[in-house]
Amino acid sequence: DVKVTQSSRYLVKRTGEKVFLECVQDMDHENMFWYRQDPGLGLRLIYFSYDVKMKEKGDIPEGYSVSREKKERFSLILESASTNQTSMYLCASTNGGTAYQPQHFGDGTRLSIL
Amino acid sequence: DQQVKQNSPSLSVQEGRISILNCDYTNSMFDYFLWYKKYPAEGPTFLISISSIKDKNEDGRFTVFLNKSAKHLSLHIVPSQPGDSAVYFCAASEGGNQGGKLIFGQGTELSVKP
Numbered sequence: 001d002v003k004v005t006q007s008s009r010y011l012v013k014r015t016g017e018k019v020f021l022e023c024v025q026d027m028d029h030e031n032m033f034w035y036r037q038d039p040g041l042g043l044r045l046i047y048f049s050y051d052v053k054m055k056e057k058g059d060i061p062e063g064y065s066v067s068r069e070k071k072e073r074f075s076l077i078l079e080s081a082s083t084n085q086t087s088m089y090l091c092a093s094t095n096g097g098t099a100y101q102p103q104h105f106g107d108g109t110r111l112s113i114l
Numbered sequence: 115d116q117q118v119k120q121n122s123p124s125l126s127v128q129e130g131r132i133s134i135l136n137c138d139y140t141n142s143m144f145d146y147f148l149w150y151k152k153y154p155a156e157g158p159t160f161l162i163s164i165s166s167i168k169d170k171n172e173d174g175r176f177t178v179f180l181n182k183s184a185k186h187l188s189l190h191i192v193p194s195q196p197g198d199s200a201v202y203f204c205a206a207s208e209g210g211n212q213g214g215k216l217i218f219g220q221g222t223e224l225s226v227k228p
Contacts, residue, residue: 004157031214040123042203043158043218050214058215090157094214100165102148103216105157 003027004106006091012112019078021109023091030096032074033103034058034066036087043090049074050096081113117141118206120219127226133191135222137204140185144206148216149178149189152201161202162189194226 007022025032031050035043035058045058047066055066063085067075074093078085088110092103119138127133135149145166150158164171164178164187171178177190191198201223205216 006157009155033214035218040220042118042120042220043205045215048215092157096214100146100163102160102163103214104160105150107157108155110155 004091004093004104006089006106006109008109009107010110010112012114013078013081014114015081015083017078017081019081019111019113021076021078021089021091021111023074023076023106024072025074025091025093025104026072027093027095027104028071029093029104030071031094031103032068033092033094034064034074034076035090035092036060037090037108038087046076083113085111086113087111116220117144118204118217118219120202120204120222122222123220124223124225127194127224129196129226129228130193133189133194133198133224133226135189135191135202135204135224137187137189137219138185139187139206141206141208141217142185143208144217145209146207147178147180147187148205148207149176150203150205151198152203152221158203191224194224196226196228199224199226 033048034046049068065077091106094103148163149161152158204219
């Protein structure tokens with residue numbers, strides 16, 4: 001079974017702090033994704049990566065950056081946290097070379113910015 | 115511009131009856147559709163998928179129907195069980211999802227009452 005592990009289940013930070021959310025997958029997947037989930041809005045894509053050191057903007061990249069130095073690890077960075085970034089953050093991965101494969105998700109990080 | 119829409123935020127069903135969750139899409143290039151189930155404080159779990167060459171796919175109690183002309187898909191759960199109570203997201207992608215990028219609906223919260 002695919003295992004996607006997010007480093008923290010719950011996190012509380014202050015406005016203006018730099019926040020790092022970490023995600024690791026153990027299935028040698030090429031593609032990794034960061035989403036945020038908000039009530040009534042579903043899952044919205046922040047950033048994704050097809051390979052090491054590669055990144056692509058999703059639908060809502062403003063205020064975020066990402067890092068992928070190793071294939072198994074994809075980090076989401078909030079450069080200067082703001083209260084409107086309080087949300088559930090979800091990491092996912094999938095095998096990029098195979099068609100018709102689902103994404104596999106971690107358990108999420110519930111981030112609160114005070 | 116919401117390309118994937120779930121117009122019912124919530125659905126309540128009696129145990130043993132059928133649950134029908136609906137999803138509409140606007141992009142005719144979508145060719146792979148998925149349903150995910152999400153419990154509170156957990157990540158989404160892949161449930162079932164269908165490619166555009168099919169109009170039906172079954173897996174146990176879960177069946178997904180695809181109507182390409184209407185750009186509509188639905189998830190049927192028969193019989194519904196209290197453990198099915200969760201938020202259900204539909205998602206869609208182009209190109210057989212080889213790029214991995216999914217577009218999600220807003221979610222429908224299903225409540226199955228004993």
